[in-house]
Amino acid sequence: MNHHRCPAAHPDDPTVCGGPVVVSVLDAQNAGADGCEHHGARLLASLDGGRVYPLPDAPPGASIRVFTAAAGIRPFCWLDGPRTDPSRLSRAENHTESGR
Template sequence: MVVSMPPAGRRCPAAHPEDPTPCVGSVVVTVLDRVNAGADGCEHHGARLLASLAGGRVYALPHAAPGTAIRVFTAAAGIRPFCWLDGPRVEPSQLSEIENRARHGR
């Protein structure tokens, strides 16, 4: 099993340049958008990226522990898109999936 860690002082490819948070763990998922463009990342940045995409998908890399993609998918549901940006969030596109479901009684 090969575990890929970002080089010292660098972050995984899924980390947005404006997101100040460090990687948590090794690179274990691939996150794809609607047109299959994607990035590999740690669980933390994979979830943050997935939360910021409309119609995104997540896949565990072959060396990832069982349940990794499910953990990232579940975490993303509670994260607001582009969560590192400040300011009021009132539009559905600015809220997490969980917040939108609660607003609409789903």
């Protein structure tokens, strides 16, 4: 069984890749990793000030799908524990909380 995963997959994230490597995710200092849409979204959700760009051979809409998915994913979503601090909630959850 091949357990090779894309460079965007965090070592502690147990999930498998969701397809080919199609996006590059960069942090605020422009360090980054290329990844599948699944791990790209999970990585982007865990970064403050992160950005996503499609790779040259990415299917249309790949970076938009990653960006949209990341908004609903909690940072480091594979970790257990209470999620009450805004830094531990997804962008969508924080937006909902601030709108009340």
